[in-house]
Amino acid sequence: MTIRKILIHPDARLKKKAAPVTEVTSSIELLAEDMIETMYDAPGIGLAAPQIGVMTRIFVMDCVKDEGEAPRPMVLMNPEITWASDEISSYEEGCLSIPEQYGDVQRPAEVEMHWMGLDGQLHQERFNGLWATCVQHELDHLNGKLFIDYLKPLRRQMITRKMQKLKRETARK
Ligand code: NI
Numbered sequence: 001m002t003i004r005k006i007l008i009h010p011d012a013r014l015k016k017k018a019a020p021v022t023e024v025t026s027s028i029e030l031l032a033e034d035m036i037e038t039m040y041d042a043p044g045i046g047l048a049a050p051q052i053g054v055m056t057r058i059f060v061m062d063c064v065k066d067e068g069e070a071p072r073p074m075v076l077m078n079p080e081i082t083w084a085s086d087e088i089s090s091y092e093e094g095c096l097s098i099p100e101q102y103g104d105v106q107r108p109a110e111v112e113m114h115w116m117g118l119d120g121q122l123h124q125e126r127f128n129g130l131w132a133t134c135v136q137h138e139l140d141h142l143n144g145k146l147f148i149d150y151l152k153p154l155r156r157q158m159i160t161r162k163m164q165k166l167k168r169e170t171a172r173k
Contacts, residue, residue, distance in 0.1 A: 001034055003034070003038050003041050004035070004052040007051055008163055008167055009097050009160065010160055010163060010164065013053050013055065014097055014141070014144065016055060016144045017144050018050050018057045018141075018142045018143075019056060020056075020078050021057055021078055021116065024120045028077075029118060031054060031056070031058065032058065032060060032118060034052075035052065035059075035060045036060050036062075036075070038052065040073075045062060045134055046059060046063075046135075046137060046138045047060050047138075049142075050141055057079070058075065058077045058142075059075075059079070059138035059139070060074065060075050060076075061074050061134050061135070061138060062074065063130045076113070076115040076116075077115055078115060078116050079115040079135065079138075080113065080114055081113050081135075081139065082112045082113065082124070083111065083112035084108035085108045085109050085111070087108070087109040088106050089106070089108075089132070089133070090104050090105070090106045091107070091133045092105075093133065093137060097146070098159060099166070101148070101163075103148060105137075105147050105150045107132070110127065111127055111135060111136060112125070113135055148160070
Protein backbone atom coordinates (compact mmCIF):
# COMPACT_ATOMS: atom_id res chain seq x y z
CA MET A 1 0.00 0.00 0.00
CA THR A 2 1.12 3.50 -0.80
CA ILE A 3 0.20 6.75 0.82
CA ARG A 4 -0.68 9.07 -2.04
CA LYS A 5 -0.10 12.78 -2.23
CA ILE A 6 -3.27 14.78 -1.60
CA LEU A 7 -3.83 17.70 -3.98
CA ILE A 8 -4.33 21.08 -2.37
CA HIS A 9 -6.88 23.61 -3.64
CA PRO A 10 -6.62 25.43 -6.03
CA ASP A 11 -5.93 22.68 -8.56
CA ALA A 12 -7.69 22.18 -11.91
CA ARG A 13 -8.20 18.47 -11.16
CA LEU A 14 -10.34 19.34 -8.12
CA LYS A 15 -12.73 21.25 -10.40
CA LYS A 16 -13.27 18.49 -12.96
CA LYS A 17 -15.99 15.87 -13.21
CA ALA A 18 -14.65 12.34 -12.74
CA ALA A 19 -15.47 9.41 -15.06
CA PRO A 20 -17.44 6.31 -13.99
CA VAL A 21 -15.76 3.06 -12.99
CA THR A 22 -16.65 0.47 -15.63
CA GLU A 23 -15.20 -2.63 -14.00
CA VAL A 24 -13.60 -3.60 -10.68
CA THR A 25 -10.07 -4.45 -11.79
CA SER A 26 -7.04 -5.21 -9.63
CA SER A 27 -5.81 -1.65 -10.24
CA ILE A 28 -9.13 -0.31 -8.88
CA GLU A 29 -8.72 -2.56 -5.81
CA LEU A 30 -5.19 -1.24 -5.30
CA LEU A 31 -6.40 2.34 -5.74
CA ALA A 32 -9.09 1.77 -3.07
CA GLU A 33 -6.52 0.32 -0.64
CA ASP A 34 -4.20 3.27 -1.19
CA MET A 35 -7.05 5.71 -0.72
CA ILE A 36 -8.10 4.14 2.61
CA GLU A 37 -4.48 4.18 3.79
CA THR A 38 -4.06 7.80 2.67
CA MET A 39 -7.32 8.83 4.39
CA TYR A 40 -6.38 7.21 7.73
CA ASP A 41 -2.87 8.65 7.52
CA ALA A 42 -4.07 12.22 6.90
CA PRO A 43 -6.15 11.69 9.12
CA GLY A 44 -9.56 12.23 7.55
CA ILE A 45 -13.03 10.67 7.41
CA GLY A 46 -13.40 10.72 3.62
CA LEU A 47 -11.28 10.91 0.47
CA ALA A 48 -12.32 11.10 -3.18
CA ALA A 49 -10.10 9.89 -6.06
CA PRO A 50 -9.76 13.35 -7.71
CA GLN A 51 -8.10 14.50 -4.47
CA ILE A 52 -5.15 12.27 -5.36
CA GLY A 53 -5.36 13.23 -9.04
CA VAL A 54 -7.26 10.13 -10.20
CA MET A 55 -10.31 11.24 -12.21
CA THR A 56 -12.49 8.24 -11.42
CA ARG A 57 -15.82 8.09 -9.56
CA ILE A 58 -14.66 6.43 -6.38
CA PHE A 59 -14.48 7.60 -2.81
CA VAL A 60 -13.64 6.05 0.55
CA MET A 61 -14.88 6.97 3.99
CA ASP A 62 -14.97 5.95 7.62
CA CYS A 63 -16.99 8.22 9.89
CA VAL A 64 -16.71 6.04 13.01
CA LYS A 65 -15.76 8.46 15.77
CA ASP A 66 -16.05 6.57 19.04
CA GLU A 67 -12.76 5.31 20.42
CA GLY A 68 -13.95 1.80 21.25
CA GLU A 69 -15.93 1.29 18.06
CA ALA A 70 -14.53 -0.88 15.25
CA PRO A 71 -13.44 1.01 12.12
CA ARG A 72 -15.78 0.82 9.13
CA PRO A 73 -13.85 1.67 5.96
CA MET A 74 -16.20 1.89 2.97
CA VAL A 75 -15.42 2.07 -0.75
CA LEU A 76 -18.11 3.59 -2.96
CA MET A 77 -17.93 3.62 -6.78
CA ASN A 78 -20.30 5.43 -9.13
CA PRO A 79 -22.34 6.71 -6.16
CA GLU A 80 -25.72 8.32 -6.73
CA ILE A 81 -28.18 9.92 -4.37
CA THR A 82 -31.58 8.30 -4.81
CA TRP A 83 -33.43 10.16 -2.05
CA ALA A 84 -32.78 13.19 0.16
CA SER A 85 -34.70 14.36 3.23
CA ASP A 86 -36.52 17.70 3.30
CA GLU A 87 -34.89 18.24 6.66
CA ILE A 88 -31.67 20.19 6.35
CA SER A 89 -28.75 20.05 8.73
CA SER A 90 -25.80 22.37 9.08
CA TYR A 91 -22.33 21.03 9.71
CA GLU A 92 -18.95 22.68 9.98
CA GLU A 93 -17.09 21.00 7.14
CA GLY A 94 -13.43 20.71 6.36
CA CYS A 95 -11.53 19.01 3.55
CA LEU A 96 -8.13 17.33 3.23
CA SER A 97 -7.56 19.42 0.08
CA ILE A 98 -8.23 22.62 2.04
CA PRO A 99 -6.27 22.03 5.27
CA GLU A 100 -7.25 23.83 8.46
CA GLN A 101 -10.13 25.75 6.89
CA TYR A 102 -13.71 25.15 7.97
CA GLY A 103 -17.12 26.47 7.07
CA ASP A 104 -20.79 25.77 7.82
CA VAL A 105 -22.54 23.98 4.97
CA GLN A 106 -26.24 23.14 4.85
CA ARG A 107 -27.26 19.88 3.24
CA PRO A 108 -30.12 17.36 3.51
CA ALA A 109 -29.90 15.73 6.94
CA GLU A 110 -30.48 12.25 5.51
CA VAL A 111 -29.80 10.75 2.10
CA GLU A 112 -30.17 7.40 0.43
CA MET A 113 -27.35 6.44 -1.89
CA HIS A 114 -26.62 3.57 -4.17
CA TRP A 115 -23.18 2.63 -5.42
CA MET A 116 -21.08 -0.21 -6.74
CA GLY A 117 -18.91 -1.95 -4.15
CA LEU A 118 -15.57 -3.69 -4.61
CA ASP A 119 -17.60 -6.92 -4.94
CA GLY A 120 -19.02 -5.50 -8.19
CA GLN A 121 -22.51 -5.49 -6.68
CA LEU A 122 -24.94 -2.61 -6.30
CA HIS A 123 -25.33 -1.47 -2.70
CA GLN A 124 -27.89 0.85 -1.21
CA GLU A 125 -27.95 2.48 2.19
CA ARG A 126 -29.52 5.38 4.03
CA PHE A 127 -27.07 7.72 5.76
CA ASN A 128 -27.66 10.24 8.52
CA GLY A 129 -25.61 12.45 10.82
CA LEU A 130 -21.94 12.82 9.95
CA TRP A 131 -22.20 9.97 7.42
CA ALA A 132 -24.82 11.93 5.43
CA THR A 133 -22.63 15.03 5.37
CA CYS A 134 -19.63 12.96 4.35
CA VAL A 135 -21.25 11.10 1.42
CA GLN A 136 -22.60 14.37 0.00
CA HIS A 137 -19.25 16.15 0.42
CA GLU A 138 -17.39 13.27 -1.27
CA LEU A 139 -19.92 12.95 -4.10
CA ASP A 140 -19.41 16.66 -4.74
CA HIS A 141 -15.67 15.99 -5.23
CA LEU A 142 -16.54 13.57 -8.06
CA ASN A 143 -18.42 16.43 -9.73
CA GLY A 144 -15.65 19.00 -9.28
CA LYS A 145 -17.33 20.76 -6.38
CA LEU A 146 -15.74 21.75 -3.06
CA PHE A 147 -17.41 22.68 0.23
CA ILE A 148 -16.12 26.25 -0.11
CA ASP A 149 -18.34 26.60 -3.20
CA TYR A 150 -21.25 26.77 -0.73
CA LEU A 151 -19.71 29.64 1.23
CA LYS A 152 -20.06 33.35 0.54
CA PRO A 153 -17.75 34.54 -2.29
CA LEU A 154 -15.62 36.69 0.00
CA ARG A 155 -14.99 33.85 2.43
CA ARG A 156 -14.22 31.52 -0.47
CA GLN A 157 -11.71 33.98 -1.95
CA MET A 158 -10.06 34.44 1.41
CA ILE A 159 -9.62 30.68 1.85
CA THR A 160 -8.34 30.31 -1.73
CA ARG A 161 -5.73 33.01 -1.17
CA LYS A 162 -4.58 31.28 2.04
CA MET A 163 -4.22 28.01 0.14
CA GLN A 164 -2.24 29.69 -2.67
CA LYS A 165 0.11 31.09 -0.05
CA LEU A 166 0.41 27.68 1.65
CA LYS A 167 1.25 26.05 -1.70
CA ARG A 168 3.90 28.68 -2.48
CA GLU A 169 5.48 28.12 0.93
CA THR A 170 5.54 24.32 0.64
CA ALA A 171 6.95 24.56 -2.92
CA ARG A 172 9.85 26.61 -1.61
CA LYS A 173 10.81 24.01 1.03
NI1 NI B 1 -13.11 17.10 0.77
